Amino acid sequence: MMDFSRSKFDIVGRIKIWYTLSIILIALGIFGMVKNIFTDGFPLIRGIDFAGGSIIQLQFDNWSDEKDTAQFAQDVKIIVAEYTERAPSVQTTPVAAEASGTGLPALQLQIRSDASLIENNDAQENIYDEIRQLGGEFTVLEESEVGAVIGKELTQRALWGVLLGLALILVYITIRLSFDFAIFAVVALFHDVLILVGIYALFNIEINSPFVAVLLTVVGYSINDTIIIYDRIRENMKVKRHLRFDVMVNQSLLETMARSINTSVTTILAILALLIFGGISLRTFMLGLGVGIATGTYSSIFIAATMLVWWRMKGKKPVGIAEPVGAVTDIIHEEDDELMDLGGEAEEEEETVEPITVRETPSKDKKKRPKRRRRR
Amino acid sequence: MSAEKRIQNWILVAAVLLLAVSVPLYKMSQGEPALKQGIDLVGGVDLLLQAEVPEGEERITTDMILGAINIVRNRLDPEGVREILIQQLGEDRIVVQIPGEDDPEQVKRMIGATATLRFIDAGSDPIPQGTHIRYIDAETGEPIEETSFVPEGELETAPSQAQLLEDLPPSVVTAEQIIMKPEDLVGFTVVPSPEPAAEGEEPSEVALLQVNPSPAGVVLARHTTQHRDEYLALVINNRVAAVHPITESITNSQITWPGLADEPGFSYVALNENLQAIQVVAMPEAPEIGTTIELFDMFGGGGEGEAPAEMEEGPAWVDVTTDKIILTGDDFADADVTFGQLGQPIISFQFKASGREIFGQHTARNVQKYLAIALDNEIISCPIIREPILQGRGIIEGSFSLQQAEELVVKLDSGRLPVPLNIIENRTVGPTLGKKSISDSRSAAILGAILILLFMAMYYRLPGVMADLALIFYVAVFFGALSVLNATLTLPGIAGFILSVGMAVDANVIIFERLKEELKTGKTFRSATESAFKRAFLAIFDANVTTLITAIVLYNLGTGPIRGFAVTLSLGILVSMFSALVFTRLLIEGMLGYKNLQKYSLFGVREADVVVPGKGGDE
Numbered sequence: 001m002m003d004f005s006r007s008k009f010d011i012v013g014r015i016k017i018w019y020t021l022s023i024i025l026i027a028l029g030i031f032g033m034v035k036n037i038f039t040d041g042f043p044l045i046r047g048i049d050f051a052g053g054s055i056i057q058l059q060f061d062n063w064s065d066e067k068d069t070a071q072f073a074q075d076v077k078i079i080v081a082e083y084t085e086r087a088p089s090v091q092t093t094p095v096a097a098e099a100s101g102t103g104l105p106a107l108q109l110q111i112r113s114d115a116s117l118i119e120n121n122d123a124q125e126n127i128y129d130e131i132r133q134l135g136g137e138f139t140v141l142e143e144s145e146v147g148a149v150i151g152k153e154l155t156q157r158a159l160w161g162v163l164l165g166l167a168l169i170l171v172y173i174t175i176r177l178s179f180d181f182a183i184f185a186v187v188a189l190f191h192d193v194l195i196l197v198g199i200y201a202l203f204n205i206e207i208n209s210p211f212v213a214v215l216l217t218v219v220g221y222s223i224n225d226t227i228i229i230y231d232r233i234r235e236n237m238k239v240k241r242h243l244r245f246d247v248m249v250n251q252s253l254l255e256t257m258a259r260s261i262n263t264s265v266t267t268i269l270a271i272l273a274l275l276i277f278g279g280i281s282l283r284t285f286m287l288g289l290g291v292g293i294a295t296g297t298y299s300s301i302f303i304a305a306t307m308l309v310w311w312r313m314k315g316k317k318p319v320g321i322a323e324p325v326g327a328v329t330d331i332i333h334e335e336d337d338e339l340m341d342l343g344g345e346a347e348e349e350e351e352t353v354e355p356i357t358v359r360e361t362p363s364k365d366k367k368k369r370p371k372r373r374r375r376r
Numbered sequence: 377m378s379a380e381k382r383i384q385n386w387i388l389v390a391a392v393l394l395l396a397v398s399v400p401l402y403k404m405s406q407g408e409p410a411l412k413q414g415i416d417l418v419g420g421v422d423l424l425l426q427a428e429v430p431e432g433e434e435r436i437t438t439d440m441i442l443g444a445i446n447i448v449r450n451r452l453d454p455e456g457v458r459e460i461l462i463q464q465l466g467e468d469r470i471v472v473q474i475p476g477e478d479d480p481e482q483v484k485r486m487i488g489a490t491a492t493l494r495f496i497d498a499g500s501d502p503i504p505q506g507t508h509i510r511y512i513d514a515e516t517g518e519p520i521e522e523t524s525f526v527p528e529g530e531l532e533t534a535p536s537q538a539q540l541l542e543d544l545p546p547s548v549v550t551a552e553q554i555i556m557k558p559e560d561l562v563g564f565t566v567v568p569s570p571e572p573a574a575e576g577e578e579p580s581e582v583a584l585l586q587v588n589p590s591p592a593g594v595v596l597a598r599h600t601t602q603h604r605d606e607y608l609a610l611v612i613n614n615r616v617a618a619v620h621p622i623t624e625s626i627t628n629s630q631i632t633w634p635g636l637a638d639e640p641g642f643s644y645v646a647l648n649e650n651l652q653a654i655q656v657v658a659m660p661e662a663p664e665i666g667t668t669i670e671l672f673d674m675f676g677g678g679g680e681g682e683a684p685a686e687m688e689e690g691p692a693w694v695d696v697t698t699d700k701i702i703l704t705g706d707d708f709a710d711a712d713v714t715f716g717q718l719g720q721p722i723i724s725f726q727f728k729a730s731g732r733e734i735f736g737q738h739t740a741r742n743v744q745k746y747l748a749i750a751l752d753n754e755i756i757s758c759p760i761i762r763e764p765i766l767q768g769r770g771i772i773e774g775s776f777s778l779q780q781a782e783e784l785v786v787k788l789d790s791g792r793l794p795v796p797l798n799i800i801e802n803r804t805v806g807p808t809l810g811k812k813s814i815s816d817s818r819s820a821a822i823l824g825a826i827l828i829l830l831f832m833a834m835y836y837r838l839p840g841v842m843a844d845l846a847l848i849f850y851v852a853v854f855f856g857a858l859s860v861l862n863a864t865l866t867l868p869g870i871a872g873f874i875l876s877v878g879m880a881v882d883a884n885v886i887i888f889e890r891l892k893e894e895l896k897t898g899k900t901f902r903s904a905t906e907s908a909f910k911r912a913f914l915a916i917f918d919a920n921v922t923t924l925i926t927a928i929v930l931y932n933l934g935t936g937p938i939r940g941f942a943v944t945l946s947l948g949i950l951v952s953m954f955s956a957l958v959f960t961r962l963l964i965e966g967m968l969g970y971k972n973l974q975k976y977s978l979f980g981v982r983e984a985d986v987v988v989p990g991k992g993g994d995e
Binding site (some may be wrong): 057059118119139140141142143144145146147149150157158160161164165168169172173176179205209210212213216217219220221223224225227228255256258259262263265266268269270271272273274276277278282286289293322 | 385424426478480633716799800801802803804805806816817819820821823824825827831832847867868870872875877878879881882885886893911914915918919920921922923925926927929930933938941946
């Protein structure tokens with residue numbers, strides 16, 4: 001892999017590209033959400049965990065090819081419809097002989113309804129009896145029913161969870177770094193959450209309780225990734241005080257690039273393995289995680305850090321490192337001290353960070369020199 | 377790190393590893409699974425029960441919930457050997473999880489019913505075990521629907537009794553038609569007929585059947601008011617002995633039977649001693665004297681002999697008026713299985729003070745009569761009262777096996793749920809689906825792990841291999857810790873684990889990227905390692921703390937599967953920090969003890985990139 005820290009690729013100077021890309025992605029997601037609000041009254045397709053309802057999944061062993069599966073599904077729909085106000089959805093999935101566990105071709109049948117089918121025992125028993133007459137014996141793979149109350153609670157809990165998590169993260173980063181760092185970390189986070197939710201909306205992926213876990217994992221990962229980069233910026237603010245803020249941030253991004261890519265690549269490798277070879281029940285979960293980790297990595301680099309530059313350099317020189325780096329390194333403007341401000345807490349940390357850089361090298365002078373040389 | 381510190385850390389690592397490996401091994405040697413697996417992995421039933429405020433109470437107390445949990449546990453797992461999780465959730469909810477259970481219906485039956493135990497005065501005739509009961513309100517005479525047995529299929533949809541009876545002879549009667557049973561009767565008296573006797577004949581006599589004023593008298597008054605112009609039949613030993621046309625309401629609790637004296641073989645004295653043989657049956661048409669009455673059976677389809685077995689066993693359900701209920705489970709204190717003189721299992725029981733007095737009075741008056749014990753609407757036992765039970769203790773003898781006796785004791789002890797419970801969430805995963813998804817996910821996880829290990833070794837070379845060792849250490853400690861914490865592994869838990877593997881890798885990546893940078897500045901291997909770990913620490917710490925914050929929020933706000941995810945994620949973060957910052961460091965520093973391993977190429981650094989201190993000074 002190439003050595004990014006030696007590259008002069010200008011990230012902070014190309015914010016127009018990054019922001020346009022992000023805005024397009026977010027806009028697509030919002031389009032999906034608006035579309036869902038018009039068709040369904042809710043931005044996302046809610047599964048039974050959120051909306052309440054029941055799911056029954058049955059497997060008919062020894063399902064011969066001659067049987068008319070489509071007609072069977074239609075008949076089951078009619079049977080179930082007697083017990084529900086709105087028509088249930090019925091899906092069939094053929095299972096090949098090798099995968100069925102019995103060595104015979106099987107058929108999986110999934111019945112979903114927004115009404116109670118299971119706790120209303122009469123309905124369940126009657127439905128099972130009638131289905132048995134039509135399709136023969138079956139085994140129950142899954143029966144789930146969630147009351148509407150629980151669904152509402154889950155929605156509330158998910159919202160509170162995200163908000164509370166965000167608030168706590170904001171406080172933590174403000175303490176460790178500074179308030180504007182915290183704000184842009186949260187902006188990057190919203191960016192990731194919006195894209196993730198947007199993808200769920202756009203592709204009509206149903207949300208269930210694991211979605212809350214995905215959402216909060218993405219929040220956790222995105223913030224984790226942003227912090228690693230911020231940490232490097234924090235360090236470089238002290239070590240490379242001679243660099244202009246935007247140049248220094250760009251340098252920090254390039255220095256951490258290898259780590260950013262390696263970490264997301266390894267995590268995505270694991271997710272990919274589970275996505276492709278793992279159980280079906282894990283699939284949407286893993287898809288969400290994969291998307292979240294990709295956007296989380298992207299936003300840490302291209303949103304959180306670049307917005308920091310935009311904010312601190314507002315009204316100052318044009319953003320970018322188009323000029324040769326060396327030409328600006330020695331110019332330290334008075335305003336730049338302000339730019340490099342990390343707040344009171346960070347000043348204290350200097351005690352812990354500085355000594356390392358000083359003590360480990362023979363002298364401060366010698367440490368600086370090689371760096372300059374390398375850049376030329 | 378000083379040599380002393382290093383030895384300390386090695387001991388710490390060894391201790392952690394020892395604990396993580398020995399606990400699961402110990403559990404396995406005890407025949408327990410090293411790690412419990414969730415419903416979504418092995419299949420099973422996961423229910424969420426919502427308690428409702430019981431009638432007459434203002435709110436649900438913790439005691440009620442705990443009582444309900446005990447009862448549910450007793451019902452589902454009387455021997456206490458099954459692995460069932462029953463927990464209070466929030467203020468008024470109970471979670472029930474039974475891994476491996478594949479019959480949710482049975483579980484729901486056992487939990488769902490708010491079982492009530494009733495002691496019923498059965499009079500002189502035992503009610504067979506298994507008989508269903510329809511409770512009739514003594515005041516109104518109406519069936520009490522909530523507690524009563526409802527015949528299979530709803531009466532509205534099933535062919536009605538009237539329809540079934542249409543083709544049957546009028547001699548087939550339903551249980552409802554029997555309006556007076558032997559226990560309702562007081563006795564016969566004979567009075568001269570109120571009608572003047574014809575010339576030259578002896579004044580005729582009529583028989584007066586006295587019934588209990590309440591409730592039988594009330595039932596009689598209502599029936600005769602509502603069914604004018606129908607008939608009452610006096611049935612002795614299933615034969616119609618006399619007919620009373622209903623012309624007016626009978627309010628004095630006695631029925632006049634004209635013409636009874638004409639029947640040969642009946643003597644009032646004999647009848648008074650043999651009231652058990654007598655019933656009064658309501659008939660829409662006047663039956664012939666001497667007709668044999670058959671009892672219509674809902675399940676047998678009538679007197680056609682279609683289901684003779686049912687007929688021989690007696691009616692499948694009986695009516696019990698509420699005033700026959702002597703005591704309920706609320707009055708019950710304790711029950712135990714003991715053994716009789718012949719070694720047969722018997723049940724000893726004890727009432728609370730409230731029940732003791734009532735039970736004493738009843739048993740004193742009803743020696744040699746039967747006492748039916750009903751759980752909800754089914755007779756579970758019908759022992760005979762051998763002697764008055766004044767101390768509130770007694771035994772129930774019956775023809776039950778030891779197992780049946782134990783089950784009965786559980787039912788008696790568990791008594792009545794203090795709060796009604798409703799199932800508001802049900803997740804049942806069949807064992808097939810669970811097994812398939814765990815075997816798929818397990819091989820996928822192994823594949824993912826191998827990919828990560830390969831990637832690390834190829835990209836970071838020697839430190840990468842060290843990181844791989846640290847990752848294997850991490851996985852071992854992580855699962856060991858789950859086993860120590862007695863946590864349950866679920867699908868979202870596995871996902872949380874994968875994410876924390878990602879973070880464990882990340883910690884190592886951060887350290888090694890740092891190490892490369894430090895080496896390029898021309899530091900010695902030792903000092904480069906030292907500063908790489910020191911500098912990486914802050915980044916890893918801050919990043920993991922923020923993720924930990926979300927995991928903790930997740931744990932506090934989430935339920936079930938989300939909590940499992942939060943637990944594994946938090947645990948994963950802590951263990952990964954330990955493994956990266958302590959174990960990886962020990963490995964790398966230990967490795968640096970070998971001079972011939974101190975090569976740039978082994979650390980993924982090109983020699984040309986290294987700035988040798990002192991040489992780079994001149995610009």
